[in-house]
Amino acid sequence: MRARYSIIAAALALPLLVVSLAPAGEPRSTSDLKEAARRAEDEARGRRAPPPRGNAKAFKHRAHGLTIAMIEVPGGTFLMGSPPGDDSEWALDSSFTVTMSGFSMAAHGVTNAQYAAFLTAQGNVCSGYRCVDETTDSLMLKESGGRWTPVSGWEDFPVAEVSWYGANGFAQWVGGQFPTEAQWEYACREGAQQNTWSGTSDETAVHRFANTKGLADGHDGLAAAGALEPNGWGLHDLSGNLYEWTSDWKADYPKGPVTDPTGGPPGEPRIIRNGSFVDSTNASRCATRWDRRSEETGYFMGFRIVLVKR
Ligand SMILES: [Ca+2]
Numbered sequence: 001m002r003a004r005y006s007i008i009a010a011a012l013a014l015p016l017l018v019v020s021l022a023p024a025g026e027p028r029s030t031s032d033l034k035e036a037a038r039r040a041e042d043e044a045r046g047r048r049a050p051p052p053r054g055n056a057k058a059f060k061h062r063a064h065g066l067t068i069a070m071i072e073v074p075g076g077t078f079l080m081g082s083p084p085g086d087d088s089e090w091a092l093d094s095s096f097t098v099t100m101s102g103f104s105m106a107a108h109g110v111t112n113a114q115y116a117a118f119l120t121a122q123g124n125v126c127s128g129y130r131c132v133d134e135t136t137d138s139l140m141l142k143e144s145g146g147r148w149t150p151v152s153g154w155e156d157f158p159v160a161e162v163s164w165y166g167a168n169g170f171a172q173w174v175g176g177q178f179p180t181e182a183q184w185e186y187a188c189r190e191g192a193q194q195n196t197w198s199g200t201s202d203e204t205a206v207h208r209f210a211n212t213k214g215l216a217d218g219h220d221g222l223a224a225a226g227a228l229e230p231n232g233w234g235l236h237d238l239s240g241n242l243y244e245w246t247s248d249w250k251a252d253y254p255k256g257p258v259t260d261p262t263g264g265p266p267g268e269p270r271i272i273r274n275g276s277f278v279d280s281t282n283a284s285r286c287a288t289r290w291d292r293r294s295e296e297t298g299y300f301m302g303f304r305i306v307l308v309k310r
């Protein structure tokens with residue numbers, strides 16, 4: 001199993017490497033940026049998220065003048081991973097029963113505006129590493145005299161080009177933490193509902209919930225945080241838009257039932273979850289699993305926070 005997993009991991013790494021070398025395909029000119037901002041505002045105005053279903057509850061978490069939309073999700077039991085016989089491109093051919101305690105997860109990824117406040121407060125060094133890659137055009141944040149601001153029009157887009165250390169720094173600053181890999185997949189699947197993608201198991205409906213490669217979802221590049229429909233628990237953008245860091249070190253999946261798993265023993269790399277705006281719908285399934293070293297960054301990688309206790 002371990003040998004097979006390594007082969008799969010190597011196969012997964014190659015397309016990501018190609019992706020990381022390719023141009024971002026995001027709007028770059030001033031007029032494109034203004035158009036993107038207009039679209040984001042229209043989307044925000046037109047958005048009427050339904051209340052979360054079941055026992056999920058929406059609330060606001062406030063810290064350092066920031067307001068973070070959160071969803072409290074109930075505990076429960078679900079099947080994690082890909083069942084044997086799954087012949088899709090990224091299948092891991094391993095699934096197991098997981099029992100989860102309840103937790104609260106941010107409704108969408110941390111935005112450029114929120115992350116700029118963090119960088120202004122403490123600078124671009126997180127645990128001795130850079131929090132964000134300030135050398136790339138894909139970072140929609142600018143620094144002047146120690147003050148960080150989003151590029152105009154990008155305030156409400158999720159922050160990308162952030163390392164695990166940078167994501168962890170923000171999470172701790174606001175009194176939160178990362179999702180574990182199991183929390184992430186549990187939230188994506190809506191627990192026992194076992195959705196294949198966040199919000200649906202119907203491939204023809206994925207474009208309503210996930211910004212993946214292509215225009216079927218209405219977005220060519222990155223979408224503003226929360227621009228697409230939320231899943232039934234009120235969580236946006238789990239499938240697609242940006243990959244998301246988790247707290248877990250990479251390890252083979254357990255063979256039997258587990259409760260609140262937290263990943264492997266310390267050792268790089270970390271697990272990141274799901275597809276992005278340059279990935280296929282297949283790669284954006286709730287089961288899809290990738291990894292990156294903690295200091296790495298990319299224009300397709302962001303994060304969201306969880307709170308274990310309200
Ligand atoms: Ca798209």
Ligand SMILES: [Ca+2]
Pocket residue numbers: 237238239240241242243244274275
């Ligand atoms: Ca995502």
